[in-house]
Amino acid sequence: MLADIKTNDIRNIALVGHNGAGKTSFGETILFNTGFTTRLNKVDEKNSMLDYTDEEIARGITIGLKLATVKWLDKTINFIDTPGFVDFFGEVISSSKVVESFVFIVDGSTGVDLGTENAWELRKKEKLAGLFVINKMKKENVDYEKVFQEIKNTLSESATLIELPIGVGPNFKGVVDLITGKAYTYENGKRNEVNVPSEIKDLVEKMKKELLEQIASSDESLMEKFFADELSQEDINSGFLNAIKNGTLYPVCFADSVENIGSDLVLDYIVKYLPSPADLNIRRPIESETYPEKPDQNSPFAGFVFKTNVEKHLGDINFVRVFSGTLKSGNEIYNSSKNVTEKVNQMYINIGKERRDIDELTTGMIGVLVKLKSTKTSDTVCDKSINIKFPPIEFPHANVSMAIIPLAKGDEEKISNGLSKLHEEDPSFYFKFDPEIKQTLIHGLGTIHLEVIINKLKEKFGVNVNLEKPRIKYRETIKKSASAEGKHKKQSGGRGQFGVCNVKFEPLPRGSGFVFADEIFGGAIPAKFVPSVEKGIRDALEKGVVAGYPIVDVKATLFDGKYHDVDSSDIAFQIAGSLSVKGAIPLADPVILEPIMNVEVTVPEEYMGDIMGDINARRGKILGTEHAGRYQRIKALVPEAEMYQYSSQLRSMTQGRGTFKMEFETYEEVPRERVSKIVEEAKRFMEEQQEK
Ligand SMILES: Nc1nc2c(ncn2[C@@H]2O[C@H](COP(=O)(O)OP(=O)(O)O)[C@@H](O)[C@H]2O)c(=O)[nH]1
Ligand SMILES: [Mg+2]
Structure with a gap:
């Protein structure tokens, strides 16, 4: 065949x-x-x-x-x-x-x-x-x-x-x-x-004329013939083909x-x-001095791998499109993306789930390469003599994230190996351990996308995981000023430990982070210990006071203290610094901040009302609406905690016709009534971590 x-x-x-x-x-x-x-x-x-x-x-x-x-x-x-x-x-x-x-x-x-x-x-x-x-x-x-x-x-x-x-x-x-x-x-x-x-005879005649005019209008010489009523079938066909090719x-x-x-x-x-690969040169390499202007069957081989599949019995298979030359089984090919040479032992074409072995793929053909070792999606394979690279595939931005929870202890490595393989098959998802929330997050294009990946992980690699809502990166801050003395004093035989610091904590505007000021007068604490106090304060702020989340947007002013010639040390002042945090923050009206996302939802007009109502129900603030072609775009600020699984809910609200984008905007105070739940959840998570 x-x-x-x-x-x-x-x-x-x-x-x-x-x-x-x-x-x-x-x-x-x-x-x-x-x-x-x-x-x-x-x-x-x-x-x-x-x-x-x-x-x-x-x-x-x-x-x-x-x-x-x-x-x-x-x-x-x-x-x-x-x-x-x-x-x-x-x-x-x-x-x-x-x-x-x-x-x-x-x-x-x-x-x-x-x-x-x-x-x-x-x-x-x-x-x-x-x-x-x-x-x-x-x-x-x-x-x-x-x-x-x-x-x-x-x-x-x-x-x-x-x-x-x-x-x-x-x-x-x-x-x-x-x-x-x-x-x-x-x-x-x-x-x-x-x-x-x-x-429909009349309608056919009318439509035929319109079609011929449309074809003719793509080319001046055809237009002349059209008005002279001299268009031949040949003219129509070639004019038609050119118009399609030229878009x-x-x-x-x-x-x-x-x-x-x-x-x-x-x-x-x-x-x-429709055009053949000889009619339309759809892809050129990034740098192409060595690449033929019009590649054909006799040019040096060049192909592009557009998909890798991890198959249970066959190992990895690669879908390749030949753009230049002819690939024969038994050939060595150079993977210019990975800088390795591979041998092509077996090739086939697919007819859906069926396959037919072949021993040649010529310019323009699409086929499957079996058992290559290093070649993956987006790689260029070619004859070493030309050494070219086709531009890689740009995958869409992943805007849905879930936490991966292993069902069995000790599966972490299997999970990460399996996901790495699956990422080669589908680079539109990725995964990463997030040290701040101590969870591995998987990011993809939608909830179904992530579910499918998790099912493949089970089927192909035998590991079971659950997908859960990722922990939210809450922050803590204070709403008024307070001061405290941090005093560390220990006398247990030998050399003691001594350090005292007096620190004032004040709220700063959102996004300011942490600012430290040294206002020690008259050497109450020697200069060499001031950085120790600062480090102690920073470390303690990082651990939080209300629910264990980092405390941000705070200014700490060290204004007084005491030291001892022999017993004071770096570590003593670090501890004193951290004690000042524990003393002052509870007095400074501490609150929890939650991440607020900038959300843009694009939907057909008729869904506007539903979408805006839903955003309100999610504690969101509508910033405005604008036209986006046939669609309406709604801009809003919504707490991240309320956006979980929004992609699937938006889909069901709009029969699949709505899309959204979101990115982090700022932190805002969590409403009082939600605080106790957040504190409880954080406690539970930390206890579970300890058990592990
Ligand atoms: N009546 C009718 N149903 C169709 C036709 N084409 C597809 N369907 C049905 O539409 C549904 C989706 O079809 P499918 O081929 O999976 O759509 P895809 O998602 O575009 O691949 C199935 O239930 C099909 O039976 C058609 O020409 N006529
Ligand atoms: Mg389909």
Whole structure:
């Protein structure tokens, strides 16, 4: 199936769009229509070739990107099914680095959603070609005109219908191809050519004209021919292809993936209209003097690893896209990102969960390399003679954090080894021990993202952990001034210990930290011991007084003291300093401060009221609202303690259409009624730490 593939006979596409729009179902129709499966598998019947992992089947969503290589009309199509859930957007970004085109699957019953918009932004950034499939056409209440207008209004004016549907909603039967003028209806997924139904004949003629004008307007010489009525089919095809490649036209067509209507035509369009790797040079290395201007099968080898999977039985596998030359099994390749040479012993292509061994991957192809030792996601592999690097993948910012709690003692090392491996597979999460709160935190793109990682940790590395709310980094401070004497005196035989200091503590504005002032007169404490007093005070402030959190925004003024020629020492004055803290702080109206986050929530207008009410219920302060395209952005200050699991709650409040960003802003006093609970929790945590 794969002998002698030519680069211009390859099409690389990624199926992208909102969660649930039908990307995977559409992928299943590709597998069926190209003859790979003998029946149309369905996600709902849990027999998908693409959503095949236990986690995907259980949750009914795509989690990891999947690759499938198929043949259609003598061309090779490598398609990547991507997840639509925002938690897994890292997979879409990885896919965008290796395909020439995005095929947007839009839910005909709900229209353009956040997942579509995010993928569209990514397409623009990566300068990829784009094609839209309005899917679920057979569902009740489908208004394809509305969805098409939404695509035009929110994504691009250059979206252009290349088909018209025959029948709407449950009566959707087939389509008219506006380029060829041919009409097709489907019966049990089988296509028949029919006459254009009389009731849409006029509309077809009108739309055809609009389409031709749109194609012609991308090129002056075509425009002249268009007005002279001399456009040939050849002109149309080449003009069309150029417009798609140049990003001046995005075809829009129709399908129902469950009924397998229209998908085979989309395959035709992919093959006929979307660019091959020879047409569109999507990626260049960072420094490319040694890299060919137009790489082909005979240039030195260069490839990019866009995904590593940790497989239970196979070990690590790497998904690679060849950008230059030809990779043969048995070849040595140079990993320029890690500066190591590796041997390629085994390669295969994927068709969803199936694999086929191959011994050659040519320019433009996507395949899988087995058992490389050091090669991981984002690495460049190449012939040593060129030694180039492709820019690495930029993963999205992780804004959800949880604490990892081991279920068994002594598992810490296994956990950290397992997570390190999983991070190689999915660099969009990371983990880190936070010494201040004494917890290991895992950061990712959403709660589901983190849950999935924890399940993989269990399945692939056999360690069980719980995810919990991370401890909040509270602070303590004082609200009025107070002074105390810190006196350390010990006389137990031999040399004694003696140091006395008088210190005044005053509140400072938020964010000032700690300030120390030395106002000793007349040598009440010798200068050499003053730093010892300061150190004692600092250490004691660090440990807190009310609930064990660091005391901040305090000025300590050392104004008097006593010493002894023989018994005074550095350590005696340190202890005296710390005693002054313990004496004065309880008298200075101590309070607990909590971190306040600057939060920006972006939602469609209709959710504004709910979101603002919810922010109020979270003790938040709304700072203002502003327009953000079609959306509204709400800015607010909210205590961090109230933002736990906000990502999933926002999602359920907005049907997945809201997003948010947050970052630390300041500390503010905790309301009195919450203090005792915070103190109790801190006590309990410290007791548990002691038991360990
Ligand atoms: N009626 C109808 N349902 C569809 C169609 N495509 C997908 N679905 C259903 O929509 C749900 C989500 O489909 P899936 O392919 O997993 O969406 P994905 O998240 O975009 O991959 C499933 O229940 C599918 O059966 C379609 O064309 N028509
Ligand atoms: Mg899917």
